[in-house]
Amino acid sequence: MRVADERQVDDERQSWPREHLDAVLLEHPALDNPARFDPFELESVMLNLDASLRIRARHQFFAWTQGTLQGLVEHQLLICALHNDAPARFHVDSFSTVPVEPTHFSELFRQDTFLVPHLVKSWEENHSQVVNCEAASGGQFAGSALARELTRLGASHIVAHGTHDASGQLTSFFTFACRPGSIGPRQAYYVELLVPFLHAAWVRTQVNWQAKSAGARPAATGFLTPREREILEWIYRGKSNIEVGMILKISPLTAKNHVQKILRKLGVLNRTQAVGKALALRILTT
Structure with missing residues (x-):
């Protein structure tokens, strides 16, 4: 590394909190490199973080995850799961712009006993690190209807990450179903970076739904012919x-x-x- 580059890295590091720097370099050794983000990547990341802070309703969450977010993490389907104490265990919602029935995938996720437990267990056993796996319907996931449907969709590569509470218990879990070969280490890092913002944005849409549930109105379809x-x-x-x-x-x-x-x-x-x-x-x- 050139002296000028070393000085640049040192200057950047001095502006970071010490504990944050140590954590970043421990978890991501490749980031100990002056070219962490090129200007385009940095602008795209900041646009996505800013967009997430403006979300208050489900249609806004849909527009963000199936629009701007696709520039960082290209995916065919996003399955969002919020852990709760109900028998179903998860409140699940799915988002996609491809011609599929998102509610079908949400239900498959809730009922799955092969792929989903594997993803969650891998995430927990690896100290809450991003899970990257191939969910083709053969092999260990042969009995998973969810894996079969993702394979049929051409989105059998899974990148999954979650959030946890102060006791380490799973709070939410986000599963990106992607085309094979479309996800590398950089995209996995984007998922790790963005999931806390995904969680906060999606939870805000749930709060809005709960506030409106008592006085729910019929669909406002009259203004469209x-x-x-x-x-x-x-x-x-x-x-x-x-x-x-x-x-x-x-x-x-x-x-x-x-x-x-x-x-x-x-x-x-x-x-x-x-x-x-x-x-x-x-x-x-x-």
């Missing part, structure tokens, strides 16, 4: 404007105009946000 709701359903299933046009026997331009009206009425910027908000408002059901 029947045709717009129909197109929104196809957007949710991952169809493009051209595909929507072919299905409904309208031109792609007409389909695009309908999509733009849907975005304006929902007060969102893109199709992903539209789906997230429509789910939150119960215009769409999973």
Whole structure:
């Protein structure tokens, strides 16, 4: 290492709390390198952390995890599990922009007795370190319906991480299902960095739901026309404007105009946000 580089590293380290520096270098020896983050990576990380702090509702969480967060950790499906004392053990919610039924995967996660226990046990036995594994439906996970569905989806590579309380008990667990070969050590580190923010953001959406549950209102669907709701359903299933046009026997331009009206009425910027908000408002059901 050049003298100039050594001075730069020393200057950076002096600005860090001593205990934080020791922990980072112990857990991540590769980070004892002046090129920790290039400017683009640092900007992307900061954008994601900032976005997480603004989340108050489920559709916002959906838009973040299936939008900006994909730039750091590309995934096909995100399964969020919050530990509780109920018999089901976990409150589970799933998020994806691919044409799958997220509630189906949530239920498979709750019922799984092969893959999920393995992930949680590996996380606990390795002192709460990120779990990286291949969940192809053969081998030790042959009996897992969840593993079979993830394999069918083409997302059999699992990166999982959680949070724990002061007594060391599991609080929440986040499972990223990714395409094989799409996750390396850098992405695993992003997961470790971001999961505390994922936990805080997702818990805030739960608090909002609980506050609203006593006075829950029926879905506010009246401001979308029947045709717009129909197109929104196809957007949710991952169809493009051209595909929507072919299905409904309208031109792609007409389909695009309908999509733009849907975005304006929902007060969102893109199709992903539209789906997230429509789910939150119960215009769409999973």
